[in-house]
Amino acid sequence: MSPARPVRRLTVVGIGAGDPDQITVEAAETLRAADFAIVAQKRDDDPLVAARQAVIDRHAPGLQVVAVPDPERDRSAAATSTTSGYAGVVVDWHDARAALYEQVLLDRPDGDVVFLVWGDPAFYDSTIRVVEKVLAAGRADFVWDVIPGISALQVLAARHRIVLHDVGQALLVTTGRRLREAVDGGADNVLVMLSARFDLDGLEDWHIWWGANLGTAHESLVAGRVGDVLGDVERARAATKASAGWVMDVYLLRAP
Ligand SMILES: C[S@@+](CC[C@H](N)C(=O)[O-])C[C@H]1O[C@@H](n2cnc3c(N)ncnc32)[C@H](O)[C@@H]1O
Numbered sequence: 001m002s003p004a005r006p007v008r009r010l011t012v013v014g015i016g017a018g019d020p021d022q023i024t025v026e027a028a029e030t031l032r033a034a035d036f037a038i039v040a041q042k043r044d045d046d047p048l049v050a051a052r053q054a055v056i057d058r059h060a061p062g063l064q065v066v067a068v069p070d071p072e073r074d075r076s077a078a079a080t081s082t083t084s085g086y087a088g089v090v091v092d093w094h095d096a097r098a099a100l101y102e103q104v105l106l107d108r109p110d111g112d113v114v115f116l117v118w119g120d121p122a123f124y125d126s127t128i129r130v131v132e133k134v135l136a137a138g139r140a141d142f143v144w145d146v147i148p149g150i151s152a153l154q155v156l157a158a159r160h161r162i163v164l165h166d167v168g169q170a171l172l173v174t175t176g177r178r179l180r181e182a183v184d185g186g187a188d189n190v191l192v193m194l195s196a197r198f199d200l201d202g203l204e205d206w207h208i209w210w211g212a213n214l215g216t217a218h219e220s221l222v223a224g225r226v227g228d229v230l231g232d233v234e235r236a237r238a239a240t241k242a243s244a245g246w247v248m249d250v251y252l253l254r255a256p
Pocket of ligand 1: 017018117118119120121122123124125150151152153192193194195211212213214215216248249250
């Protein structure tokens with residue numbers, strides 16, 4: 001009888017939000033021990049694939065990378081203008097991703113695999129949900145773990161040298177899309193990720209701590225009263241996009 005194949009290990013690894021130095025020893029060792037990595041690629045010259053490659057070159061040179069083209073998401077207004085419509089689009093997108101990842105695992109039945117996840121896998125990233133779908137489908141066999149990474153929100157706090165909330169107070173983490181709802185609901189200390197656009201009308205007296213492309217050579221920071229610095233933020237955002245070719249930003253808003 002041939003010996004049973006060892007169960008493959010799959011690890012979702014948080015790799016930090018842009019700086020290859022901001023990765024834990026545990027994460028680096030896991031990358032070095034893996035046989036190949038799966039990374040989602042949004043387009044041919046996806047800058048985040050290059051950033052992940054920089055992490056690999058620094059911590060696990062030679063690790064084989066399987067770039068999986070990210071399935072198209074339905075971004076039409078009809079599909080995304082309501083919260084339930086948006087949720088439905090995301091479920092379809094996760095299903096499509098799960099099918100692609102499963103295929104890679106079935107095509108390469110041997111070896112331990114890592115997913116390199118930007119920042120920390122627990123914040124606005126669906127790799128964990130997609131891995132659960134692959135597992136639930138029952139065709140690919142593996143055991144799996146998650147390794148935390150440094151999230152953009154932590155880098156934002158460190159760069160501005162702030163605590164993200166006042167003593168003993170709450171922090172609400174949300175998206176740009178849901179900021180208005182958070183403020184209307186009474187939140188007075190809000191951390192915003194995925195800021196597709198700025199809509200800070202009525203918040204002129206709030207304080208903002210903003211950061212873009214944190215941990216990269218194109219990092220940009222602005223802080224101050226919203227009414228005073230919003231123009232600076234918009235200019236810095238545009239300048240970062242022009243110089244780096246991409247921009248991701250995160251900010252904390254606190255009521256006066
Ligand atoms: C898809 S979410 C992923 C978040 C990631 N899992 C984390 O923990 O940072 C992407 C959002 O994270 C924020 N982000 C990620 N990396 C960033 C960076 N280097 N600088 C500023 N914001 C960043 C932005 O709000 C961006 O829209």
